[in-house]
Amino acid sequence: MEGDICDPDRAAYPRIFPPREAGESDHQPFERCVNFPVSVVLPAAGTGERTGLQTPKQFCSFLGRPLISYTIQAFERVSWIQSIVVVVLKENMALMTDIIQRFQHRKVRVVPGGSTRHRSICSGVLALGELEGEESHAAVQPKVVIIHDAVRPFVEADFLYKIAMAAKEQGAAGAIRPLVSTVIATTSEGYLDHSLDRAKYRASEMPQGFTYDVIYQAYQRCTESDFDFGTECLHLALQYCGVSAKLIEGPPTLWKVTYKRDLAAAESIIKETLSRSACVVTGASAQAVTLAGTLQKAARTWDMELNVIPDLKGDNGSYLLTEWNFILVSGSLPCLSEVEAILTDFKAANRAPLHPFVIVWVHLSSSDELSISRTMAEQVAIMDLASAAKLQNIFLYGIQIHQSKEVPPPPPPPFVLMKPLGGSGKPWN
Numbered sequence: 100m101e102g103d104i105c106d107p108d109r110a111a112y113p114r115i116f117p118p119r120e121a122g123e124s125d126h127q128p129f130e131r132c133v134n135f136p137v138s139v140v141l142p143a144a145g146t147g148e149r150t151g152l153q154t155p156k157q158f159c160s161f162l163g164r165p166l167i168s169y170t171i172q173a174f175e176r177v178s179w180i181q182s183i184v185v186v187v188l189k190e191n192m193a194l195m196t197d198i199i200q201r202f203q204h205r206k207v208r209v210v211p212g213g214s215t216r217h218r219s220i221c222s223g224v225l226a227l228g229e230l231e232g233e234e235s236h237a238a239v240q241p242k243v244v245i246i247h248d249a250v251r252p253f254v255e256a257d258f259l260y261k262i263a264m265a266a267k268e269q270g271a272a273g274a275i276r277p278l279v280s281t282v283i284a285t286t287s288e289g290y291l292d293h294s295l296d297r298a299k300y301r302a303s304e305m306p307q308g309f310t311y312d313v314i315y316q317a318y319q320r321c322t323e324s325d326f327d328f329g330t331e332c333l334h335l336a337l338q339y340c341g342v343s344a345k346l347i348e349g350p351p352t353l354w355k356v357t358y359k360r361d362l363a364a365a366e367s368i369i370k371e372t373l374s375r376s377a378c379v380v381t382g383a384s385a386q387a388v389t390l391a392g393t394l395q396k397a398a399r400t401w402d403m404e405l406n407v408i409p410d411l412k413g414d415n416g417s418y419l420l421t422e423w424n425f426i427l428v429s430g431s432l433p434c435l436s437e438v439e440a441i442l443t444d445f446k447a448a449n450r451a452p453l454h455p456f457v458i459v460w461v462h463l464s465s466s467d468e469l470s471i472s473r474t475m476a477e478q479v480a481i482m483d484l485a486s487a488a489k490l491q492n493i494f495l496y497g498i499q500i501h502q503s504k505e506v507p508p509p510p511p512p513p514f515v516l517m518k519p520l521g522g523s524g525k526p527w528n
């Protein structure tokens with residue numbers, strides 16, 4: 100049914116969420132989902148000439164991670180998207196496969212692109228009709244295809260939901276934004292011919308959605324000239340399938356990375372949003388899970404996203420590659436081995452810590468017999484560990500929350516960071 104609540108663990112996904120615009124609705128803890136198969140085509144076979152860089156912009160790295168990995172993650176975290184086809188130049192297919200493996204992306208297939216964006220998108224759409232390998236078990240031919248430029252990393256699940264639902268109803272749907280500049284027509288001699296009434300026009304952005312049949316037919320019927328010079332999929336749907344797309348005004352975060360300045364803007368947004376997310380590792384301790392749950396609820400009021408996981412093993416290992424702030428909550432007697440283990444995991448993940456990581460070790464102690472000497476010894480030990488971690492560009496903080504057995508536990512304190520033990524980095528928030 101439309102709007103079914105599903106995937107209540109959505110918060111468990113690693114998230115990059117674009118800065119909230121004034122008045123935007125608060126982050127929803129649950130995700131609306133659709134009840135028909137939806138797949139995504141991410142055209143990423145361009146060369147990014149307008150950036151003036153050798154590296155195509157979709158492969159430019161921010162905080163040790165290529166731009167396209169952030170875009171893929173934005174779609175991966177949407178549980179009702181069954182599969183993602185990334186379309187890259189043949190010579191970049193090995194690189195793209197490596198990125199998928201390194202950042203443990205799921206539901207992703209790579210296909211070769213073409214000499215123009217339309218040819219690349221068409222290649223992705225055709226691939227959705229030819230399911231192969233393990234994909235054929237997990238995914239079916241989609242009812243709706245979402246097409247989204249791989250260089251638009253800031254896209255939210257709520258907007259994708261709107262586009263998918265409108266595409267299913269209407270056959271096609273697209274994101275639009277108000278024009279910033281007026282559109283004018285020029286004469287062949289380079290003079291003004293006429294200007295368009297800006298109020299009547301909008302900028303066509305991405306994501307766009309189409310029923311599979313519409314976009315498939317549109318590409319079957321369009322001309323070579325469309326393939327070579329066209330820039331608008333919505334036009335093909337209208338021209339060759341008679342489907343007039345539903346237009347939905349999107350948030351300003353849907354902009355496309357086109358010029359070098361856009362790369363700098365994207366990096367600052369990624370950094371800003373990453374500083375507002377953290378991974379809480381609770382271990383097996385029920386006490387730690389309780390505190391983490393309280394923290395997660397409180398963090399939402401600070402516009403922060405906390406992913407709560409028991410450990411960093413298996414699939415959760417991907418957090419070591421995508422998260423920058425970790426809160427290790429240990430309810431047992433302080434065992435530095437948990438901290439040492441996470442530092443070892445970081446080393447094994449071979450993260451190039453160009454920017455400081457932060458690990459906050461929260462130790463809940465309820466024993467009244469904690470001897471002063473023991474506490475001192477632990478503090479010295481963790482400060483030594485923090486000094487060693489700092490050489491890896493990891494700032495280790497320690498917080499000890501001691502509650503006596505005699506006194507009922509107080510409400511969890513507002514999460515205030517202590518001065519770093521041994522580190523000297525800025526508190527992460």
Ligand SMILES: Nc1ccn([C@@H]2O[C@H](COP(=O)(O)OP(=O)(O)OP(=O)(O)O)[C@@H](O)[C@H]2O)c(=O)n1
Binds near residue numbers: 150356357
């Ligand atoms: N033959 C092409 C050209 C573009 N794209 C993709 O379409 C998206 C939007 O295109 P654009 O911003 O124009 O990217 P480039 O073509 O790489 O940029 P430029 O025109 O500056 O070279 C990008 O993700 C790009 O990789 C594609 O898949 N295949």
Ligand SMILES: O=P(O)(O)OC[C@@H](O)[C@@H](O)[C@@H](O)CO
Binds near residue numbers: 216305330332333
């Ligand atoms: O023309 P470019 O390849 O730079 O970008 C593609 C854009 O035209 C396209 O993403 C939107 O305008 C929606 O169709």
